[in-house]
Amino acid sequence: MKTYFIEFSYLLASILFVLGLRGLSHPDTARRGMHLAEFGMAAAVVGTLLQKEIISYEWIIAGLLLGSTIGLAMGVWVPMTAMPQRTALSHAFGALAASLVGVSEYYLHGANLGEFRMGAIGFEVLLGSLTTTGSLVAFAKLQGLLPGAPMIYKGQNVFNLCLLAVTIACFIFLLFVPGTAALFYLMLGLAFVFGILLVLPIGAADMPVVIALLNSYAGLASAATGFAISNNVLIIAGTLDGGSGFILSIVMCRAMNRSITNVLFGAFGSVQETVTASSSGHMRDVKSDDVAVQLAYARQVVFVPGYGMATAQAQHALRELANALETRGVTVKYAIHPVAGRMPGHMNVLLAEANVPYSQLYELDLINPEFPSTDVAVVVGANDVVNPDARDNPTSPIAGMPILEVDKAKSVVVLKRGRGRGFSGLENPLFFKQNCEMLYGDAKESITHLTQAVRDA
Amino acid sequence: MSSETVIATFYVFILAAFLGYQVISRVPPLLHTPLMSATNAISGISLVGSLVTAGAHQTTVSAILGFVAVVCSSTNVVGGFVITDRMLKMFKRKTAPTPAPKTNEKQAR
Numbered sequence: 001m002k003t004y005f006i007e008f009s010y011l012l013a014s015i016l017f018v019l020g021l022r023g024l025s026h027p028d029t030a031r032r033g034m035h036l037a038e039f040g041m042a043a044a045v046v047g048t049l050l051q052k053e054i055i056s057y058e059w060i061i062a063g064l065l066l067g068s069t070i071g072l073a074m075g076v077w078v079p080m081t082a083m084p085q086r087t088a089l090s091h092a093f094g095a096l097a098a099s100l101v102g103v104s105e106y107y108l109h110g111a112n113l114g115e116f117r118m119g120a121i122g123f124e125v126l127l128g129s130l131t132t133t134g135s136l137v138a139f140a141k142l143q144g145l146l147p148g149a150p151m152i153y154k155g156q157n158v159f160n161l162c163l164l165a166v167t168i169a170c171f172i173f174l175l176f177v178p179g180t181a182a183l184f185y186l187m188l189g190l191a192f193v194f195g196i197l198l199v200l201p202i203g204a205a206d207m208p209v210v211i212a213l214l215n216s217y218a219g220l221a222s223a224a225t226g227f228a229i230s231n232n233v234l235i236i237a238g239t240l241d242g243g244s245g246f247i248l249s250i251v252m253c254r255a256m257n258r259s260i261t262n263v264l265f266g267a268f269g270s271v272q273e274t275v276t277a278s279s280s281g282h283m284r285d286v287k288s289d290d291v292a293v294q295l296a297y298a299r300q301v302v303f304v305p306g307y308g309m310a311t312a313q314a315q316h317a318l319r320e321l322a323n324a325l326e327t328r329g330v331t332v333k334y335a336i337h338p339v340a341g342r343m344p345g346h347m348n349v350l351l352a353e354a355n356v357p358y359s360q361l362y363e364l365d366l367i368n369p370e371f372p373s374t375d376v377a378v379v380v381g382a383n384d385v386v387n388p389d390a391r392d393n394p395t396s397p398i399a400g401m402p403i404l405e406v407d408k409a410k411s412v413v414v415l416k417r418g419r420g421r422g423f424s425g426l427e428n429p430l431f432f433k434q435n436c437e438m439l440y441g442d443a444k445e446s447i448t449h450l451t452q453a454v455r456d457a
Numbered sequence: 458m459s460s461e462t463v464i465a466t467f468y469v470f471i472l473a474a475f476l477g478y479q480v481i482s483r484v485p486p487l488l489h490t491p492l493m494s495a496t497n498a499i500s501g502i503s504l505v506g507s508l509v510t511a512g513a514h515q516t517t518v519s520a521i522l523g524f525v526a527v528v529c530s531s532t533n534v535v536g537g538f539v540i541t542d543r544m545l546k547m548f549k550r551k552t553a554p555t556p557a558p559k560t561n562e563k564q565a566r
Contacts, residue, residue: 010505017499018480024492025483027548034545037499038538048505054512059524063511067531074532075539083490086540090497090533097529101506104522108515116463215493222503227466229506235466236473241500243477244492251486338486345489352547358487359550 002050009047010233016040017237021244027358044233080353081310084342085142087211091218092135098221099128103188105228111179118178120227122171125184126191128221133195135214141204142342148204160197167191205307205384207342209252216245248344255338255364257390257400283419286437288446291376291413292453295321298375300331302367304404305347306340308381308417312443315354318380321451322356328454334360335367335377335404337385368405377409381416381443387428398426412436415443491544498537504530 016036023033054060078086102124106113113121140146170187174180202210219241226234253259295301303322309315322332334356340347348361362370371377379386386406389396406412407430414431416438430436439446484492507530511523 013502017502018476020499021477021480021484021492021495024488024495025480025485027488027545027550030488030491030548031542031545034495034538034541037495041499041502041504041534041538044502044505045508048508049512051509051512053509056512056514059511059514059520060508060527063507063524063527064531067528068535070528071532071535071537072539075536075543078540080544083494083540083544086536087490087493087497090494090537093529094497094500094503094533097501097503097507097526097533100522100526100529101503101510104510104519104526107522108519211493215496219496219500222500223470225503225506227470229509230462230466231505232466232469234502234505235469237499237502239470239473240477240481241496243474244481244496247478247481248489248493251489336486343490344493345486345491348487349490349544349547352544352549355547355549357551358548361487363486 006047009043013040013044014236088135088139091214092132095128095131095218098225113178124224127217129191130195131217133192134199137199150203151200208339211343212249216242283431283438288449296454296457300374302333302374302377304335304379306382314443315350317444317447319354324451324454371408374409377406377412379414415439494541501530501534
């Protein structure tokens with residue numbers, strides 16, 4: 001009887017998770033969907049606590065209390081701009097949990113494991129461990145604890161692939177001789193090291209793909225846990241997470257015109273720093289007051305936010321400027337590139353935080369046809385996603401990447417910290433175009449000035 | 458483990474993958490960040506496995522491993538759901554009629 005109740009709670013949880021994710025197909029239904037998912041999680045936990053294997057509750061209560069406190073604190077206090085770091089950190093937590101359950105299973109059953117369970121535990125521990133350390137490195141890069149630039153040394157790919165091969169060899173050997181504990185712990189250690197080495201060579205600008213991919217691995221590690229302890233709700237929820245991460249990483253890859261195999265196997269992401277000497281013409285500086293006049297008398301203005309907006313925390317100031325323009329009758333739109341920022345959907349969340357209604361946020365395909373009829377396109381801390389070389393220059397490292405075609409607007413104003421290059425180290429020909437002007441300085445300050453000047457105009 | 462169980466398990470896995478693809482490919486890019494934190498919270502379901510490991514108390518080592526796993530996954534569950542809700546609350550079709558004082562308040566924070 002109890003078994004039926006437990007299995008029912010798991011089935012209920014699985015259904016509610018799917019309904020919850022389906023709710024996310026529209027902002028209006030999203031919150032209700034998440035409440036369903038929360039309820040599902042509660043049901044699964046209650047069901048689990050009734051299992052007969054559980055005989056003592058001290059460790060459980062202590063763990064739940066501690067974990068919930070940390071989770072609640074992070075949930076309430078982490079600022080929206082730190083969302084990429086938080087996400088990376090939570091992938092590390094999730095993966096570590098899966099990995100530890102796997103280690104414990106192996107520790108308890110070791111040599112008695114059948115091939116199937118040994119295989120599941122192997123996957124769980126491999127994916128879990130490499131995701132844990134990989135996510136921690138991603139966290140450190142996003143938080144600025146490690147330099148964001150790719151860390152590359154000679155023979156890196158060969159070395160990493162050899163390490164992976166040794167790790168997998170350990171795994172295969174364990175499938176046939178599950179009792180070799182030393183090999184199991186060697187595999188565990190190697191997977192931790194491999195996770196670090198996998199993410200170190202990737203630049204911070206490529207983090208959207210990496211985060212999505214680590215999301216996928218963390219989910220698959222959970223699913224493997226489900227295989228190992230034959231628990232269907234774990235398999236279902238883990239697979240949903242794994243699939244979601246996988247789909248997101250494909251979306252991100254398409255948005256950068258990179259193949260998924262390129263990302264999955266090896267040489268990923270470190271765009272060669274080809275310093276092109278082709279700086280034709282010069283960049284034109286512009287005064288804040290002149291920009292304000294342009295904006296104030298425009299019919300349509302499109303803002304193009306990038307990671308620079310996030311670092312400058314300029315989203316609220318930008319919203320103020322948009323308010324000032326809208327009261328003058330200017331149409332304001334926001335153009336969102338899929339890989340703008342450091343994680344999928346990063347810009348949308350920041351703008352939503354600043355009270356920008358989502359009906360003003362436009363995706364690539366919808367906004368590009370609008371640029372020719374746009375009076376001023378304002379680029380706020382974005383670079384590569386507006387680089388016309390991706391479209392015009394087939395030899396460019398980012399050739400073929402879909403871009404926001406701001407250069408087709410009647411005039412372009414680029415808000416930029418300084419004269420340096422963008423993250424990929426590429427020259428951006430946009431800055432040298434006739435219709436482009438540069439407004440240097442901290443994005444937040446520049447925008448606040450502009451707002452004042454627009455109000456006075 | 459009998460071969461029927463193994464096959465049934467793979468059925469569940471494949472069907473979940475298929476269902477996941479159908480559901481998740483309908484999530485608009487607008488909500489990709491909340492999607493990520495939501496799936497993160499949901500995959501905190503590994504809490505179920507961690508609870509058993511921590512509570513079965515077969516050996517001290519497994520109990521400690523389980524305890525750490527419970528801490529990690531419950532952090533994800535609670536943190537993930539709280540933050541997802543916080544994000545989703547912000548997405549509005551139209552702005553509130555009096556945005557000015559609100560934005561100031563937020564900036565001050």
